[in-house]
Amino acid sequence: MVTIQQCAQNIGKEVELNGWAYNFRSSGKIFFLQFRDGTVRIQVVYSEADITPEAWSALEGLHLESSVRVKGIVKEDTRSPSGFEIEGKGFEIIQLAFDDYPISKKEHGPDFLLENRHLWLRSEKQWAIQRVRNTVINATYEYLNNQGFIKIDAPILTPNACEDTTELFAIDYFDLGKAYLSQSGQLYIEAAIMSVGRCFDFGPVFRAEKSKTRRHLTEFWMMDAEAAFVEYEENLKIQEGLICYIVDSVLKQNQNELVLLERDQEPLKKIQAPFVRLTHKEAVAKLRALGSDILEDDDLGGDDETILTKQYDKPIFVEKYPAKVKAFYMKRDLNDPDRALCADLLAPEGYGEIIGGSQREDDYQTLVHRIEEQHLSMEAFKWYLDLRKYGSVPHSGFGYGLERVVGWICGTPHIRETIPFPRLINRIYP
Numbered sequence: 001m002v003t004i005q006q007c008a009q010n011i012g013k014e015v016e017l018n019g020w021a022y023n024f025r026s027s028g029k030i031f032f033l034q035f036r037d038g039t040v041r042i043q044v045v046y047s048e049a050d051i052t053p054e055a056w057s058a059l060e061g062l063h064l065e066s067s068v069r070v071k072g073i074v075k076e077d078t079r080s081p082s083g084f085e086i087e088g089k090g091f092e093i094i095q096l097a098f099d100d101y102p103i104s105k106k107e108h109g110p111d112f113l114l115e116n117r118h119l120w121l122r123s124e125k126q127w128a129i130q131r132v133r134n135t136v137i138n139a140t141y142e143y144l145n146n147q148g149f150i151k152i153d154a155p156i157l158t159p160n161a162c163e164d165t166t167e168l169f170a171i172d173y174f175d176l177g178k179a180y181l182s183q184s185g186q187l188y189i190e191a192a193i194m195s196v197g198r199c200f201d202f203g204p205v206f207r208a209e210k211s212k213t214r215r216h217l218t219e220f221w222m223m224d225a226e227a228a229f230v231e232y233e234e235n236l237k238i239q240e241g242l243i244c245y246i247v248d249s250v251l252k253q254n255q256n257e258l259v260l261l262e263r264d265q266e267p268l269k270k271i272q273a274p275f276v277r278l279t280h281k282e283a284v285a286k287l288r289a290l291g292s293d294i295l296e297d298d299d300l301g302g303d304d305e306t307i308l309t310k311q312y313d314k315p316i317f318v319e320k321y322p323a324k325v326k327a328f329y330m331k332r333d334l335n336d337p338d339r340a341l342c343a344d345l346l347a348p349e350g351y352g353e354i355i356g357g358s359q360r361e362d363d364y365q366t367l368v369h370r371i372e373e374q375h376l377s378m379e380a381f382k383w384y385l386d387l388r389k390y391g392s393v394p395h396s397g398f399g400y401g402l403e404r405v406v407g408w409i410c411g412t413p414h415i416r417e418t419i420p421f422p423r424l425i426n427r428i429y430p
């Protein structure tokens with residue numbers, strides 16, 4: 001048995017393929033089977049005269065999405081996305097699908113598709129998005145490993161918040177009271193850099209955010225990277241390098257998928273360092289000139305991000321937000337202590353924030369003060385404060401949301417399509 005992808009090595013030979021019948025039509029004595037096996041899609045053309053009567057009647061009784069076994073000869077065909085076509089010689093049904101496959105060629109609404117996500121995942125565009133997602137994940141590992149970061153797995157069950165305490169999912173944890181699902185592994189990998197120097201985590205995180213927008217999920221995948229002795233500027237360079245590497249990898253490895261997704265590739269080709277840099281102050285001024293009612297000390301809203309990114313064809317670092325709208329662990333700007341040494345990276349074409357990062361506060365007393373200021377639990381952060389007691393060093397890091405990165409690169413309007421089984425405030429099925 002071979003896969004469709006391996007047809008290139010089997011031109012002119014008879015192959016056996018296992019997969020699914022995703023479409024078909026017949027015209028008299030010719031039967032066109034659209035066949036997929038997870039790798040690529042291919043057309044198998046059968047002539048009644050060429051196959052057994054059993055095989056022909058199996059074809060005639062076929063239902064959409066049946067699992068099938070195909071035998072045939074590989075022919076080159078430049079019009080097909082796989083580059084090949086199969087001249088059918090044998091056909092066998094593995095399981096004849098029920099004849100009411102719910103997803104058809106006609107347009108379905110998003111609710112219907114999400115309700116049938118377990119089946120929708122098989123559709124061509126959904127298949128393509130998952131392949132791009134895989135490239136983004138691999139490219140991230142490659143780039144960071146090459147930059148000396150090793151993977152360190154952060155826990156998912158945690159005793160305290162990492163980000164906003166209003167967005168925590170709490171669970172009862174035996175006799176120890178409440179535990180919380182992690183919002184980001186950052187604090188733990190800050191501990192780990194004091195052992196390994198540079199590291200990253202990559203896993204699911206959870207936010208009980210009541211946001212019903214195209215960029216919010218309640219469960220999503222985050223990659224947090226952290227590095228000892230890396231200060232603010234170098235942190236931005238690492239992010240730039242990573243994003244360029246990811247986009248370049250997708251452009252090189254996923255041409256077929258990007259074409260299927262009808263993604264305009266020109267904007268992706270423009271993703272080159274250096275990225276645009278705007279201070280929060282400059283961003284606010286620009287936004288107000290463009291008609292936003294954002295105030296000096298406001299965080300950027302989703303709409304603000306969209307407006308701003310449409311002004312440039314490169315990603316934008318919005319730097320030095322007012323410290324009060326950002327997390328307690330961010331170091332302040334020495335030149336302007338009301339501002340954090342932080343930057344959000346906004347993806348172009350209206351996509352908005354894909355990365356949040358900063359230099360971290362490394363002084364014990366200052367951090368104690370921040371925890372008090374934000375009324376956080378000193379007890380819960382005792383271990384985190386220890387990192388500033390024993391060999392504290394300047395350090396920085398950042399985290400990206402995988403679905404936001406994939407959504408931008410694929411050009412999908414809503415990030416729910418970029419994760420296999422999206423969790424939204426109003427959806428946990430399937």
Ligand code: 4AD
Binds near residue numbers: 162353354397398
């Ligand atoms: O900006 P955030 O909240 O930053 C952190 O959690 C830091 N601890 C990261 C770090 O410095 N190591 O989240 C990081 C990224 C955002 O930029 C966004 O891409 C994504 O996570 N994100 C979400 N993605 C989908 N749904 C949500 N509800 C998200 N919230 C954040």
Ligand code: MG
Binds near residue numbers: 344353355356
């Ligand atoms: Mg953020």
